[in-house]
Amino acid sequence: MQFSKSIVIRMIVVITLCSAGIFAVTLVVNYMQSRSMLEMELEKNARNLASSLANRVDAELVSVAKVTEGMARSLDTAEYNREGLVPLIGSMLDSNPSVYGSAIAFEPYAFNKQERLYALYLFRDEGTVKAIRLDASYRYVPYLYQDWYQIPVELQAPVWSEPYFDDGGGNATMATCSVPFYYSSGGKKEVKGVVSADIRLDSLTQLISSVRILKTGYAMLLSRNGMVLTHPDSSFIMNESIFSIAEERSDPVLREMGRKMIAGESGFVHHSLTDEPGWMYYAPIRSTGWTLAVVFPEAELFEKVRNLSLTMAGIGTGGLLLLALVVAMATRSITLPLRALASATGPMASGNFDVELPAVRSNDEIGMLTSSFRMMGESLKEYIRNLTETTAQKERIQSELQMATDIQASLLPRIFPAFPERPEFDIFASMDAAKEVGGDFYDFFFIDDSHLCFLIADVADKGVPAALYMMVAKTLLKSEAQRLRDPGVILEHVNNILAEDNESCMFATVFCAILDTASGELIFSNAGHNPPLLVGSGGVRYLDVKPGFLLGPVPDSRYETERITLRNGDVFFLYTDGVTEAKNREDELFGEQRLLEILQGDFSMAVEDMVHAVRSSVAGFAEGAAQSDDITMVALQYTGNGISSSAIDAPLIISKS
Amino acid sequence: MHERQRSTGSLLFQAFSLMVVVALLSLAAYPSLLHAEPPLKKASLIPLWSPQAQFAGYYVALEKGLYRRYGVELSILNGGSGNSPVEALQSGRADYAVMWLTTALRHRDAGIRLVNISQVIQRSSMMLISRKSSRIDSLQGMNGKKVGLWDGDLSIPPLTLFSRRGITIRQVPLTNTVNLFLRGGIEVTSAMWYNEYHVILNSGVDADELNAVFLSEQGVNFPEDGIYGLEKTVKGDPALAAAIADASREGWQYAFDHPEEALDIVMKYMLRAHVPANRMHQKWMLNRMRDLIMPGTAFGKMPSGTLDRKDYHDAGNAMQRAGLIGGCPDYADFTWRHDAVQ
Numbered sequence: 001m002q003f004s005k006s007i008v009i010r011m012i013v014v015i016t017l018c019s020a021g022i023f024a025v026t027l028v029v030n031y032m033q034s035r036s037m038l039e040m041e042l043e044k045n046a047r048n049l050a051s052s053l054a055n056r057v058d059a060e061l062v063s064v065a066k067v068t069e070g071m072a073r074s075l076d077t078a079e080y081n082r083e084g085l086v087p088l089i090g091s092m093l094d095s096n097p098s099v100y101g102s103a104i105a106f107e108p109y110a111f112n113k114q115e116r117l118y119a120l121y122l123f124r125d126e127g128t129v130k131a132i133r134l135d136a137s138y139r140y141v142p143y144l145y146q147d148w149y150q151i152p153v154e155l156q157a158p159v160w161s162e163p164y165f166d167d168g169g170g171n172a173t174m175a176t177c178s179v180p181f182y183y184s185s186g187g188k189k190e191v192k193g194v195v196s197a198d199i200r201l202d203s204l205t206q207l208i209s210s211v212r213i214l215k216t217g218y219a220m221l222l223s224r225n226g227m228v229l230t231h232p233d234s235s236f237i238m239n240e241s242i243f244s245i246a247e248e249r250s251d252p253v254l255r256e257m258g259r260k261m262i263a264g265e266s267g268f269v270h271h272s273l274t275d276e277p278g279w280m281y282y283a284p285i286r287s288t289g290w291t292l293a294v295v296f297p298e299a300e301l302f303e304k305v306r307n308l309s310l311t312m313a314g315i316g317t318g319g320l321l322l323l324a325l326v327v328a329m330a331t332r333s334i335t336l337p338l339r340a341l342a343s344a345t346g347p348m349a350s351g352n353f354d355v356e357l358p359a360v361r362s363n364d365e366i367g368m369l370t371s372s373f374r375m376m377g378e379s380l381k382e383y384i385r386n387l388t389e390t391t392a393q394k395e396r397i398q399s400e401l402q403m404a405t406d407i408q409a410s411l412l413p414r415i416f417p418a419f420p421e422r423p424e425f426d427i428f429a430s431m432d433a434a435k436e437v438g439g440d441f442y443d444f445f446f447i448d449d450s451h452l453c454f455l456i457a458d459v460a461d462k463g464v465p466a467a468l469y470m471m472v473a474k475t476l477l478k479s480e481a482q483r484l485r486d487p488g489v490i491l492e493h494v495n496n497i498l499a500e501d502n503e504s505c506m507f508a509t510v511f512c513a514i515l516d517t518a519s520g521e522l523i524f525s526n527a528g529h530n531p532p533l534l535v536g537s538g539g540v541r542y543l544d545v546k547p548g549f550l551l552g553p554v555p556d557s558r559y560e561t562e563r564i565t566l567r568n569g570d571v572f573f574l575y576t577d578g579v580t581e582a583k584n585r586e587d588e589l590f591g592e593q594r595l596l597e598i599l600q601g602d603f604s605m606a607v608e609d610m611v612h613a614v615r616s617s618v619a620g621f622a623e624g625a626a627q628s629d630d631i632t633m634v635a636l637q638y639t640g641n642g643i644s645s646s647a648i649d650a651p652l653i654i655s656k657s
Numbered sequence: 658m659h660e661r662q663r664s665t666g667s668l669l670f671q672a673f674s675l676m677v678v679v680a681l682l683s684l685a686a687y688p689s690l691l692h693a694e695p696p697l698k699k700a701s702l703i704p705l706w707s708p709q710a711q712f713a714g715y716y717v718a719l720e721k722g723l724y725r726r727y728g729v730e731l732s733i734l735n736g737g738s739g740n741s742p743v744e745a746l747q748s749g750r751a752d753y754a755v756m757w758l759t760t761a762l763r764h765r766d767a768g769i770r771l772v773n774i775s776q777v778i779q780r781s782s783m784m785l786i787s788r789k790s791s792r793i794d795s796l797q798g799m800n801g802k803k804v805g806l807w808d809g810d811l812s813i814p815p816l817t818l819f820s821r822r823g824i825t826i827r828q829v830p831l832t833n834t835v836n837l838f839l840r841g842g843i844e845v846t847s848a849m850w851y852n853e854y855h856v857i858l859n860s861g862v863d864a865d866e867l868n869a870v871f872l873s874e875q876g877v878n879f880p881e882d883g884i885y886g887l888e889k890t891v892k893g894d895p896a897l898a899a900a901i902a903d904a905s906r907e908g909w910q911y912a913f914d915h916p917e918e919a920l921d922i923v924m925k926y927m928l929r930a931h932v933p934a935n936r937m938h939q940k941w942m943l944n945r946m947r948d949l950i951m952p953g954t955a956f957g958k959m960p961s962g963t964l965d966r967k968d969y970h971d972a973g974n975a976m977q978r979a980g981l982i983g984g985c986p987d988y989a990d991f992t993w994r995h996d997a998v999q
Contacts (some may be wrong), residue, residue, distance in 0.1 A: 145808075145832045154803070154829065154842030162836050225839065225860035243859040244937040255861075262861045401808030 011331040016271045018475045021315045027309060034305045039279070042301065043268045046281035046294050050266075053211055053219055054283040054292040057204060060098055061160070061287045064197050065177045067096050069158060072179035074194040075104065086131055089122040090199070091651050093129055100124055100200040103134060105143050106193035107153070110183075115619060117271050119143045123170045123198070138168040148176035149194050156180055156191060160288040163201050165236065173196040173238060175223075175288065183518065195212065201237075205230040208292070217278075217296045221366065222436040224289040226258045245273055257282075261291040262424035272297060332361040337366045345373055353377040353384075354515075401464070405433065408467055411474060412441060416608060424517045424640025427454060428607040430615065431632040433579075439466030439508075440576045440630035445481070447514065453481045455512040456574040456634045457551075458529065469506045473498065475550065488561035491551060495527070499555035507552035511574055513636075520566040520638045525559045533599055534564075535571035535610070540599045566638035573599060575614070578631035584620045585625050590618055607635035697730035698897050703751040706880065707737030708926035710942035711851060712755060713919045714777070714950075718908025719924045727900035735930055743769060748888050753886045758964070758972050759879050759981075760810035760866070765991065766982035770888035773992045775902035776964035777909070778881040778949045781873045782850040783814050786857065789866055791844045796875060799822045805838055805846040815847050817979045818877040818951040835860065851945035855964055856939055879972040880964060881949075891993050898993065906962050913947045916940070964992050 007403060032551045071092060079302035080088070089102045101123025111118035119134035134143045140237025143149050152159040158179040165173050178196040184459050208219045208230045221229040226241040242258035245251075257269060264284040272295050279301065284294040340358040357374050360367040416428055421520045429442045439459035459466040476494045484490045490512055498508075511532060524532075528550040532544045543564070549557040565574060575595070582590040598617050599610065611633045618631060660956075704712040715733055718724055724731040734751050736742065742754035743764050753774070761771045785804070787793040793802060796818070804826040806812040819826055829843045835856050838846035848854045850871070858864060872878065884902060892899045910920035920939055927934035966988050973985030 038807075065817075141832045145830050147834050147836045150829075150832075151840050151842045152836055154837060155840065159840065162834065164834075225836070238933050239933050241859055241935070243861055244935050247859065247937045259861050259863075 007335050008328055008331045012324045012327050014491065015327045016320055019323055020316075020320055023320065027312055027316065030312065031305060031309045035302060038301065038305055042279055042296060043281070046245065046268060046279065046296060047266075047283070048293055049211070049213065050219070050281045050283040050294040053208065053294070054285050057207065057290075057292060057595040058285045058287050060207070061177070061199065064096065064099055064199060065158065065160070065179075065287055067092060067099070068102075068177045068179045068195050068197040069203055071102075072158075072181040075181040075193070075195060076183070076596035085120050086122065089120065089131075090129055093122055093124065096197070098199065098203060099197045100172065100174060100203070101198040101301040103143075103169070103196045103198075104193060105134060105149055105196070107191055108144070110192045117142065117144065119149075119171055119424070130593075132168055132169075134370045140168075146541060148178045148196050150181045152178040152194050153191050157578075160224075160290075162225055163229055165238075166198070170200075172196055172198075172524075173201040175201065175204075175229075201229055206239075213294055214296060215298050216300050217294070220273075220289040220293045220295060221285075222224060222258075222261060222282075222293060223509065224262055226262055226291075229290070242273070261293070262289065263571060264289065303306070334366070337361070337370070338434065341366070341370055341373065348377055350374070353381045389424065404464065404467060408433075408470070411471070413444060414458065418444065422517065425515060426607050426632070427452075427453065427636045427639050428611050429456075429632070429634040430611050431630060432615070432627070433462075433630045434578070434627045435462050439463075439470055439577065440632035441470045441476055442574070442632055444634070444636075445478060447482050447485055450516055450518045451485065452515045452517055452636075453487075453512070454515070454574075454634060455481075455510060456529065456576060457508050458576040458578075458630070458632070460506060460550075465506065469552075473508050473510070477510065481512070481514070482518060485514065486561050487514055487523055488559040490528050491525050491548070491559040492557065493550075495551050495557050496555050496558070498552040502552055505553055509576075510551050513572070513574075513635065515566070515572075516637065517638075517640055520568075520570075520640060521563060522566055522572060522638075523561050523563040525561045527557075530575060530577055533571075533573040533575075535573055535599050536567065537569060540596055542596070568639055569637065571599075571610065571635055571637045573610070573636075574634040576630060576632040578627075579614060579618055579633065581629060582622055582631065583625055583628065584621050584623050590621050594621070601603040607637045610635050672956045690738045695699040695728065697725060697728055697899075698894065699730045699732075700752045700897055700901060701734055701750070702753045702755070702884070702901065703734040703740065703742045704736040704755045705736060705742055705757070708923065708930050709852075710923050710928075710939040710946060712736075713883070713912040713923050713943050713946060714905055714909030715755070716908075716917050716922050716926050717718065717912040717915075721908070721911055721923075722913070723904040723907050724901070727785075729897060729900045729904065731901065731904075736876045737930075737932075742885075743771075746771070746885070746890075752890050753884055755882050756845075756885055757810060757813075757879070757881045758883055758969070759813040759976060761883065761885050761991075762976055762982055762985065763810060763813065768837070771885045771991075772888045772891045773883050773885055773964050774891060775884040775900045775905060775962040776880055776907070776992075777883055777962070778946075779869070779965065779968070780880060780949060782812055782881060782945065782949050783872045784814060784848045784850055784854055785845055785870045785872070786838070786848050786854065787845045787868045788862075789868055793844060794868055794963070795826065796822055796870060799826055800847050801827065802844040803827045803829050803842070804976045805829045805843040807831045807847065812847070812926070813976065813979075813981055814872050814877050814879050817879075817975050818872055818875055820979045821876070821975070836927055839942070849993070851942045851949070852938075855941040859935075859938065876974065880968050883964065900997065902962060909946075909950055913951060916943055918953045919920060919943060963994075 053318060072086070084105055089104060092102055093099055103119055103121040106117070106120030106419055108116045117135035121130065121134045122131045123131050138146070147164065148161040150159065158177065161176040161178065163173055163175040176196045176198045178194045180191045180194050183192045204221060208221055211219050213219060218232045220231050222242055223229050226243050227238060228236040228240050228242070229238070231237055242261065243255055246254035246258060254271060254273070257267070257271060257327060260267060261282050262284070266283040268281045270277070270281065271280050277298040279296045279298065280293050282291050284291055337358050344355050345359050357370055360370050412431060413429070427444055429444070431440050431442060433440070439462045440457065442454070442456045444452060444454035457470065457473060459470045459473065473494065476497055477490065480493045484493060491510060509528040509529035510527040511521055511524065515522050524545070526545050526548040528548055531545050534541055534543050546560050548559050552655045580590055580595055582591050594617070595614065597615055601613070605613070614633060615631065684788070702715060708716065719731055719733055734740070734745065742756045743760065745751035746754050747769060755777070758773070758776070761773065763996060766770050785799065787799070793799055806815055806828050808830050829837070831846065833839065835848070835853050837843050837847065839857065839860055839862070846853070848857065854869065857867070884905060886898060920943060923939050923943070924934050924936060960987065969988055969991070970985070973982070976982045977985060
C-alpha cells in the first residue's frame with residue numbers, strides 16, 4: 001500500500017507540477033502576445049475610428065464653412081436691403097439643417113449711414129426660425145467685440161470661433177464659422193461685415209457620443225485652445241482644458257501632448273487624461289483646428305484578454321486536476337497488479353511457493369514480471385524438491401556412514417587397558433578418522449599365550465573404499481598372523497592375497513610386530529610404513545627399520561622380519577603419517593622432530609598419556625585446521641623381563657628369522 | 658444644463674426649507690434668543706466681476722459667517738458684464754463695491770464721492786503680453802502695433818504707460834476672451850497676471866514663448882482692488898464700514914490659510930452664477946491673490962487694508978498727467994480709516 005501510494009503521489013506531483021509549469025509559461029506568453037497584438041490592432045482601430053469620426057465632424061464643419069463662404073461672397077457684390085436679408089439667411093438655414101443659426105453683421109455704418117450697428121441673426125427656436133437684431137440683443141458686449149465677429153474682421157479671414165455660450169444671441173453653446181465680406185473703395189478691399197453660421201455643440205456631442213467605443217471608452221472633442229468640448233463627464237465640458245488637466249495632474253507629458261494636439265498633429269499615446277490607464281488616439285479636425293481624441297480604457301480593452309486568460313487559467317486548473325486524477329487512476333491501474341504481485345510474493349518470500357499469483361492480463365512489464373515470478377516459484381519448488389531428495393539421500397548415506405564408522409570403530413580394540421591380567425606390557429591405541437570412515441587401523445591380539453601381535457596400517461585413500469580395504473586387510477592380517485607367527489611372512493602372504501584381485505590398485509602401509517611377552521623380544525616387519533619410535537630410559541629415537549614395499553599393488557614382495565629386544569619400561573611407539581604430516585594453517589607439517597620432542601618430555605609417562613599428549617599436541621599445532629588424514633597411534637610399553645632399559649644403546653639384532 | 662439647474666435649485670430649496678424649519682424650531686424652543694443678539698445690519702457688496710478667486714476673501718468671509726460675526730448680514734451681488742460696481746453704488750443697489758483705485762479716482766473726479774474703506778491689492782497685476790514670435794521684445798516695440806485693451810477703466814493703467822512713454826498703439830477693444838490674441842488678431846494683449854496670463858498658458862502657449870511685461874515694472878504700479886462706498890454710506894454707519902473691511906480681511910486670511918476650502922467655496926459661487934469654472938485656474942488665481950495681498954510676500958508691502966499714500970499720489974498724478982482726471986482729492990478725504998472712528 002505504502003509502495004503504491006508513494007508511486008501514485010510521486011507521479012501526480014511530478015506530472016502535475018511539470019504540466020502546471022508548462023501551462024503557466026504558455027499562459028503568460030499568450031497573455032503578453034495577445035496584449036501586444038491587441039495593442040497593435042488597437043492602434044489601427046483607434047486611428048481608423050478617430051480619423052473617420054474626425055472626418056465626419058470635419059465634413060459637417062466644412063460644409064457649413066462652404067455655405068458661409070458662399071453667402072459672404074454673394075454679399076461682396078450683391079445688392080441687398082433690409083427685406084432681402086431675412087430670406088437670404090432663412091433659405092440658408094432651410095437648406096442646411098445642421099446650422100443652428102446664422103447672422104449677417106455689419107461694421108459700423110456699413111449697412112447704412114443712419115444706423116451705426118446692424119446685425120441680423122436668424123436661429124432655430126423650438127421648431128421655427130426666429131429673427132433677432134444682435135445689435136440690440138447683446139446686452140453687455142456689442143457684437144463688434146464678440147470673438148465670432150472681431151477675430152475674422154481683425155484677421156480678414158474666415159475663422160471658426162472657440163465654442164462659447166452665446167448669451168443674448170442664440171443662447172446656446174455653439175461654435176461659429178465667421179467669414180468677412182468686403183466692399184471695394186478706391187481699389188482697396190475694406191471689411192463690410194461678417195457672415196456667420198453656428199453649429200450647436202450639442203449636435204457635435206450627439207454625433208460623437210453616438211459612436212460607441214467599447215463599453216467605457218469614449219471619443220472626446222477638444223477645441224483649438226485644448227478646451228474639452230465633448231466628454232462623457234459633462235462637468236468637463238467648457239470647463240476643463242487638456243492643459244488644466246495637465247496642470248492639475250502635474251503632468252508635463254500631457255501638456256506636451258496637448259500642444260501637439262492644438263498644433264494639428266495626430267498620435268497614439270498611452271494616456272487617458274485620468275488615473276485609469278488607457279490608450280488615446282488623437283487626430284485633428286482640419287477646418288477648425290480642433291482635435292478629436294478616442295480613449296480606450298486599458299482595463300476594458302484588456303478585459304477580454306484577461307477574461308480569456310482567466311478562462312484559460314480556469315480550464316488549465318480544471319485540466320490539471322483532471323490530469324492529476326487520470327494520472328492517479330492510470331498509476332493505480334499500473335500499480336494495482338504490482339500491489340497484488342507484491343502482496344502475493346510476500347508469502348513466496350517466506351517460502352510458500354504455492355500462492356496464487358494474479359492473472360496475467362497484458363503483455364506489459366507487469367505481465368512479464370508476474371510470469372517471471374511464477375517461473376521463479378516453480379523453479380524454486382523444483383529445486384527445493386530436488387534438494388529435499390538429495391538431502392534425504394545424503395542423510396541416508398550419512399547415517400550409513402555413521403554406521404560404518406561405528407562398525408569400523410567396533411572392529412578396532414577399544415577397551416583399555418586391553419589386557420589387565422598381563423602385567424608385562426601395557427598397550428594403548430587411538431584412531432581419529434579424518435572422515436566418517438577412515439583408512440587407518442590398528443590391531444593387537446595374542447597369537448598364543450606369550451606372543452602379542454600388534455600392528456598399525458594406513459590404507460591409501462580415505463573414506464568408504466579405504467575402510468572396506470582396511471576391513472579386508474585387517475581380517476587378512478589377523479588370520480594370517482595367527483597362522484604364520486612371523487611378521488615378514490605374514491605381510492608376504494597378505495600382500496599376495498591383496499594383490500591378487502587388486503583391480504582398483506589400492507594399497508596400504510603396515511607395520512606389524514609380535515612381542516614375546518616373556519623375553520621382551522620384538523619381531524617386526526614393515527610394509528612401507530613410517531619408522532617406529534623407541535622410547536627408553538636413554539631417550540627417544542626412530543628405529544632404523546627396513547622400509548619394505550607397500551602392501552597390495554605388487555604380488556610377491558619380500559618383507560624382512562627384524563627383531564629387537566625391549567627392556568623394561570621401553571615404549572614402542574607406532575604412528576601413521578596423519579601425525580607427522582598434520583598441517584597447521586600455514587601449511588607447515590607437524591614433522592617427525594616435533595613428535596620426537598614430545599615423546600622425549602617424560603619417558604615415565606604411561607602409554608595412554610603418551611598417546612593423549614601427542615594427540616593434543618597435534619591438535620594444538622593444527623590450530624583448528626581441518627584434519628586431512630586419519631591420525632592413528634599405537635604405543636606399547638614393555639614392563640616384563642627385568643632387563644634395564646639402559647641397554648637400549650646396545651645394537652639391535654635385526655635379522656630374518 | 659437646465660436639468661442641472663433644476664436639480665440644484667430643488668436641492669437648495671430643500672436645504673433651505675430644512676434650515677428654516679430648524680431655525681423656527683430653535684426659536685420656538687428658546688424665545689429669549691430673539692432678544693439676546695443685537696440685530697444684524699443688512700448690507701450688500703458688489704465685486705468687480707463675476708465670482709472667481711479674485712474675490713475669494715469676500716465669499717469665504719460670507720460662507721464662514723465672518724460678516725455675521727461682525728454683525729453684518731451681507732449679501733454679495735453678482736458682478737460681471739453689465740453690472741458696473743459704480744452704477745450699483747450710485748443707484749443704491751449696492752452699499753459697497755470692489756473696484757480699482759484708478760476707477761474710483763476717475764469716478765470721484767466725475768463727482769461721485771467714493772471713499773476707500775480698505776485697499777486689498779497693493780499693486781498693479783496688469784501685464785502686456787506678446788508672443789516672442791511677433792518679435793516685440795520691448796515696450797517701444799509695441800509702437801504702432803495692434804494692442805488689445807479692455808474698454809473703460811481697465812485701460813487706464815496701460816494707456817497711462819503708453820502716454821508716458823510716448824507710444825502710439827492701435828487700440829483694439831478686448832472683451833473677456835484671449836482668443837483674439839491667440840488667433841493673432843492682435844499682437845499685444847493686456848492681461849491680468851492672476852487671470853488672462855494663466856488662461857493663455859492653459860491654452861497651450863508656454864511661458865517661454867511669451868514676452869510678458871508687468872506694468873508695475875514699467876513704473877505704472879496702480880493699486881488695484883479696494884473696497885469702496887459712497888461717502889454718505891460710510892459716514893452714515895462707520896461701524897458697518899469697519900465691520901465689512903475687517904471681516905473681509907479676515908476672510909482673505911482664512912482663504913489663504915485654507916486654500917482648498919476657499920476654492921470649494923469659490924467654485925460653488927461660480928457654478929451658482931453659471932460661470933465656466935475651472936478649479937486649476939481658480940487655484941492659480943487664489944495663489945496670485947496671495948502674492949498680491951499678503952504682506953511679507955513678494956509684493957505685499959503694506960499692512961492689509963491700507964492704501965499707501967505714495968501709491969495713491971503716484972496714481973493720481975499719473976492719471977492727471979495723462980489727462981484722465983482733472984484733480985486728485987485729498988488722501989485723507991479719499992481714504993477712510995476705521996481705526997480713526999474709535
